[in-house]
Every structure is written in C-alpha cells, then in structure tokens.
Amino acid sequence: MNLLKLVKENGVLLAPSVLSADLWRLEDDIRSIERGGAHLIHLDVMDGVFVPNISMGFPLLDALRERTSLPLDVHLMIVEPERYVERFVKAGAEIVSFQVEATYHPHRVLGMIKEAGAKAGMVLNPGTPLSAIEHLLEEADMVLVMSVNPGFGGQRFISSVLNKIEALVSLVKQKGLSTVIEVDGGLGESTIPSVVKAGAQVLVAGSAVFGAEDVESETRKLVNLAKLSL
Ligand code: DX5
Ligand code: ZN
Numbered sequence: 463m464n465l466l467k468l469v470k471e472n473g474v475l476l477a478p479s480v481l482s483a484d485l486w487r488l489e490d491d492i493r494s495i496e497r498g499g500a501h502l503i504h505l506d507v508m509d510g511v512f513v514p515n516i517s518m519g520f521p522l523l524d525a526l527r528e529r530t531s532l533p534l535d536v537h538l539m540i541v542e543p544e545r546y547v548e549r550f551v552k553a554g555a556e557i558v559s560f561q562v563e564a565t566y567h568p569h570r571v572l573g574m575i576k577e578a579g580a581k582a583g584m585v586l587n588p589g590t591p592l593s594a595i596e597h598l599l600e601e602a603d604m605v606l607v608m609s610v611n612p613g614f615g616g617q618r619f620i621s622s623v624l625n626k627i628e629a630l631v632s633l634v635k636q637k638g639l640s641t642v643i644e645v646d647g648g649l650g651e652s653t654i655p656s657v658v659k660a661g662a663q664v665l666v667a668g669s670a671v672f673g674a675e676d677v678e679s680e681t682r683k684l685v686n687l688a689k690l691s692l
Contacts, residue, residue, distance in 0.1 A: 465556075465557065468501060469642055469664070473692050475502060476499070476684055477500070477501065477535050477644070477664055477665065478504060478671040478672065479668035479672075480668075482615040482616065482668035482672040482673060494681065497678045498679065498681025499681060500681050501533075502534070503526065505526075507536060507538050511541050513539045515613045520550075524554075534556055536555040536559065537606065539561055540560075541565075543561070544570060544571050544574060547574050547575050548574060550580075556581060557581040557603070558580050561585045562584050562594055562595055568595070582602055582604070584604075584605050585608060585646075586606070600639060605641055606644040606646055607630065607643065609657070617648055619648025627643060631660070644663065645662040645666065649665050649666060651683075651684070651687060654667075654687050654688050655687070655691040658688055658692060659691060
C-alpha cells in the first residue's frame with residue numbers, strides 16, 4: 463500500500479475507528495463507510511495494561527481482511543508492542559502504529575514493522591513531547607498525534623495538541639521528510655477544520671462516524687469537510 467500516494471491523491475484521509483461501531487452490524491457499518499468514501503479502517507488494539515480498557519485483536523482483523531478493500535490502520539495501545547507487531551502485519555494490517563511510551567526500543571519496533579512489510583507509525587500521547595520521536599522521524603512512515611488520552615472513544619478533543627501538530631509539520635519539513643501526520647481523538651464536525659489547518663493528513667473519527675444515524679452520509683460529510691478545510 464502506498465500511503466503517501468493515497469495522501470497526495472486525496473489531500474486528507476478519513477479513517478473511521480471501529481471502536482465505536484456496533485459489532486452486531488459491523489458488515490453494514492463497513493459497507494456504509496466504504497460507500498461514504500472513507501480511505502482507511504482504524505483498528506484500536508488495547509491490552510488493559512497500557513490503557514484502562516480492552517478492545518479488539520486478531521479475530522477482528524481476520525474477519526475484515528478479505529472482506530474489505532480499505533487498508534487496515536492498526537493502532538496498538540499495548541505494552542511491549544515488539545511482541546506482536548509482526549503478527550499484526552501477517553494478520554493483514556497495512557499500517558501498524560505503536561505508542562512510543564510503551565517500549566524501550568521504538569527504533570527496533572519501527573524496523574520490525576517495515577521488515578514485515580507494513581507502514582510503520584509512532585504514536586504520541588497528549589503529554590508526550592515531540593522530542594521523544596525527533597531522532598527517529600527518518601525511520602517512520604507516519605506519526606500519530608493523540609488528541610485525547612488513549613483508551614476510549616467519545617472523549618473531548620484536547621486543543622493544546624494543535625500546537626504540537628504544527629510543530630511536527632515544521633520538524634518534518636525542516637528535515638526534508640514526507641512523514642504522514644495522523645490525528646486521533648475527539649474529531650468531528652467542530653474539530654476537523656482546525657486539525658486539517660494545523661497540518662493533519664489522516665483523521666481518525668470513531669463516535670462521530672459510527673454514532674451517527676446515517677453512517678454513510680456522515681462519512682461523506684466528514685470527508686468533504688476535511689477536504690474543504692485544506
Ligand atoms: C482512543 C482511540 C481512538 C478512538 C477515537 O484511544 O485511539 O481511535 O476510537 O474515538 P473518537 O473519535 O470517538 O474520539
Ligand atoms: Zn486510535
């Protein structure tokens with residue numbers, strides 16, 4: 463999968479987060495986001511240790527992999543991600559991002575993901591400074607900036623993160639890189655314009671998409687809003 467090409471072609475991507483979907487009617491919801499123009503499917507993997515919640519894992523990737531053409535964007539909120547990243551790539555993840563706070567060896571983890579054949583992303587909690595990843599930026603395909611504390615959908619956007627996105631855009635430019643910037647948490651109609659203006663290129667939205675009455679038209683609306691905000 464060519465993530466950079468997808469970003470260049472579309473300007474900004476929408477990655478609905480299945481965490482907020484109703485698993486009873488997951489197939490309908492996935493078809494709705496496909497028709498609505500979503501670009502990726504965001505999957506939040508939580509271990510109950512790194513974050514105070516437990517969510518999904520390999521069985522869900524197995525269920526989705528052969529049945530949707532949308533690339534799977536896996537966000538690992540687990541301790542010691544090095545233990546599982548290869549398995550997630552084998553299970554069909556096209557992008558694997560891990561929390562940098564959850565490993566002593568982020569450089570090694572990036573290498574493992576890329577070696578296994580997926581795009582590699584580093585995730586920063588709202589309280590983690592950019593300096594934590596600055597020297598690894600060359601190695602990463604993507605940086606995911608959390609705009610809520612990870613663990614749950616439906617939380618309020620933390621607006622101080624906007625400065626961090628802008629600083630990351632400058633850092634990427636200054637280094638002459640093309641690292642993709644994803645933002646996750648509290649994104650919807652009222653927050654999308656400002657994160658896109660700050661420089662976000664991939665937008666994760668859970669409750670805004672799957673909490674809507676009409677998932678397809680909500681997806682389309684947010685995709686269009688994101689493009690108009692460029
Ligand atoms: C939170 C997850 C998010 C979550 C976002 O830990 O990483 O992906 O699904 O949900 P909303 O869009 O509802 O804030
Ligand atoms: Zn996420």
